[in-house]
Amino acid sequence: MSLPLLEQLIDAFRILPGVGQKTAQRMAYHVLEREREGAQKLAEVLAKAIERIGHCTQCRDFSETEVCAVCANSSRERAQLCVVESPADRLAIESATGFRGVYYVLQGRLSPLDGIGPRELGLDALGTRLQQGEVQELIIATSATVEGEATAHYLAQLARANNVRPSRLAQGLPLGGELEYVDRGTLSHAFGTRTEAT
C-alpha cells in the first residue's frame, strides 16, 4: 500500500531548496485550498522543463536548444568571455551591466573535497576554446568565497597559459558573499572596474 497522496505531495515538495517538513505541508495545503489551477500549471511546466531543458553546448548555461540564445547571437563580442559559477550569476551580470561579450557557466566551483575538479566544471573544454585564439580577455566573475577565489586563480593560470588576458571583477563585492545576491549598482561598478587577475 502506498502513502496517502497528501503525504506523498508533502514529501515531494521537500526536494525544493530550503523547504522542510513544515513548509512542505503549508505548500501542499495552500495549493489544494487556493491554487489548484496554478498547481496544475506548475506540474505541467515542471515536467516539460525537466524533459526539455538541457545545457548549451557552447557555454553550459541552461538551454532548450543545442546552442543558447546568447551564444547564437552573432552581435555578441566573442573576444570577451565572462566565466560565472551559475546561470543565476550570468543573469545578474546580464541585467546589471552593459556587457556584450559571451559567457561560460561553470555550474559550480572547484571543490576537491566534494570531488569537483576542473573536469566537472568543463575547464578542459574551456582550455580548448582559449587555445583557438578567438578569446582575448577572460573575465573571471566567480564569487568572493574561498572556493570561488581558488577557481579564479585556476582560471587566470589557464588563460595565461593560452595567451589570453585574465581579468577579475573589481574589489567592491562583499567578502564571502554570493554574487547573485549583490545589488545591481555594486555589481555594475565592480564589473566596470575589473582588474587584471593575479
Add this chain to the structure above:
Amino acid sequence: MSLPLLEQLIDAFRILPGVGQKTAQRMAYHVLEREREGAQKLAEVLAKAIERIGHCTQCRDFSETEVCAVCANSSRERAQLCVVESPADRLAIESATGFRGVYYVLQGRLSPLDGIGPRELGLDALGTRLQQGEVQELIIATSATVEGEATAHYLAQLARANNVRPSRLAQGLPLGGELEYVDRGTLSHAFGTRTEAT
C-alpha cells in the same frame, strides 16, 4: 511565441506561499541542476493530488475518498466533535493530544469583510449535524486571533441553540498565534484543560 520554458517554470513556482521572484528562480535552477528526478516525481504527484484530493463530505478535511479515514473509523467517539480552522490544525491536534473524537474542518474563519460567512465555512451543515443529537460536546479549537475568537463565539451559540455543550481550548495558547505553530506541549495542555465556551 511563448516564454522560454525556464521563465515559465520560474513563474509557475510563484504560486507557492512565500515564494517571490528570487526564490522561484533558485527553485528552478536547483531542480534543473540537482533534482531532476525529484522534480519529475513532484510534477507527477502534484498533478495526481490536484486531480484526486477533494474534501471529506463529513468533516470537510482533505480526502481522496468521499469519507476520510478519521470519519470512517468506527472506533472514534462521535459524541465529541472538535472544530478546527484548517487541515494543518487538525493534524496538530491529532498528533499532540490523545483525542479520540471526530473533527470538523472549517477551511477558514469568519471574516465578513472578505465575504467569508457561516455558509462558506459549512456552518449550516454543522448546525444540521448538531441538531441530530449524536454530538454532546463541541470542542472549539479555532485560533486565538480576532477572527478565530469571533468564529468561536458563533460556534458556541450554534452549539447551545442545539443543546450541545460548547468548550474552548484552555488559556495557554499564545495570543494572536496561529494554532498550527504552537508547540506540542502547550497544545496538549490547552486541549486537556479546555473550558466551557462563553
